[in-house]
Amino acid sequence: MDAMITSIAPPPPNPSSLRCEKLVVRFGNSPPTIDHIDCEFEAAKITALVGPSGCGKTTLLRALAGLQTATEGRIEIDPPAVPQRGEVAFVFQQPTLLPWRTAIDNVRLPLQLGASPHDPDADSRAHDELRAMDLDRDAMLRYPRQLSGGMRMRVSLARALVTRPSVLLLDEPFAALDDMLRVKLGELLLARWARTKFTMVLVTHNIGEAAMLSHRVVVMRRGKLIASINNDLPWPRDENVRTSAEFGAFYRRVSRVIHEDRSA
């Protein structure tokens, strides 16, 4: 894997931390979807955001990306990262690829948007990110309809990473994939994170995925953060960790918090 991604540019010097202060997001006159949240997502760490459907995970993530305007409160990114320059990247639940562009053209897209000057290295950067996602040259030249669901999601991840973001936000990126693909893509994502150590916030329904991929698991309920659990499982997160007693204990701990929460 290392040999494949050696040409990727060096990491951003300062991965940003994200801080929400008394954040409120409300749609119309309904109760707030995000209800006075105070939290910090540490720089160069991976935070998994879990909770039942409709608890506000995606809304919080969209607010962090600047795709959703906060009704009250503020979001601070330190040092500042500008989404419009690709410094904050977002991976949607669906791959969101443009069907008339090949895989590599889709990855190149963020480098062609905004006011950023033309990047002469756009091709090689797109190529390198796709290689880091374990896609071969043949797949790079295919259109999305010619790729499997897993390959499309790899392209989507590569597109998010091609701008060398200091913050990566992921909204249940593996939800539509089977378990084996989930594990594989999780490993690829971790390998890529290990190279450049960007700040990552991952929304997921899957406790096992949260346990394997994060430094910290944050549990949400009805627009509020109700628990923040440090994940001390050892690195690297490989099959040994997945089958260990510690993994089982951590899984049960998070599950209990969510379960208690649901019964509350």
Next chain:
Amino acid sequence: MKLSAIASIIPVVLFTLAAIAVWHLVVIWFQLPPILLPSPAEVFRAAIAERSELARGAWVTGTAAVFGFVASVILGTLVAAVMSQSRLLRLALYPYVILLQTVPIVAIAPLLVIWSGYEYRTVVLVTLIISLFPIINSVTEGLMAIPQDRIDLFKLYGASRLQTLWRLRIPTAIRYLMLGCKTSCGLAVIGAIVAEFFVGNGGANYAGLGTLMTGWQTLGRTAPLIAALFASTMLGIMMFAAVQFISNTVLSRWMNHD
């Protein structure tokens, strides 16, 4: 040609042969006079006899239809691009777009002849007007029918309005444009022929299929009139086939979204 392609045209060929046979039998059984309904053989003979007139007419009508159709694609796309940029513009312009569809072309054609003369350009103008509505309607719909996550993606990367139009909205709208084109290309031929009914009356040297049809109808020559009708139908089919061909080749990457 592949066997499957040949097999796919067999039903239409058989149906056409059956229709010609029924037509022939109806003429014989009811002893219809040729001025009312000539037999297929008489129409065929008239088509051979008037082949140079028909070919010239088809060329004149066909080019007018193509020019008017292409102009409607260009103008319709531009109008749709403008309308897609603001709700206010859509509210202001859309009633006039609907007007294009609702005002009968036979009512506008004489007016256009007064303004533009008994000229080829008048035929092109009528063709343009009749073909315009489906293009504007389809392209506007295409430019507006962008999935929210793609809009978010472009917003996230700070895409300008122009970048969003060029790299997202227009590629999405191409599929819709081609749907509009399939409707418009048939209308273009109809528009050209209707316009020629009026333009041909000016006594100029205009010799489109519509003019020929008017002349033959006046002389009671039903056989060449029907031959001209077939020629105009062929023009419509050829334009449709051309649009389909362009969809399947040059524009195929924008057509297959699934």
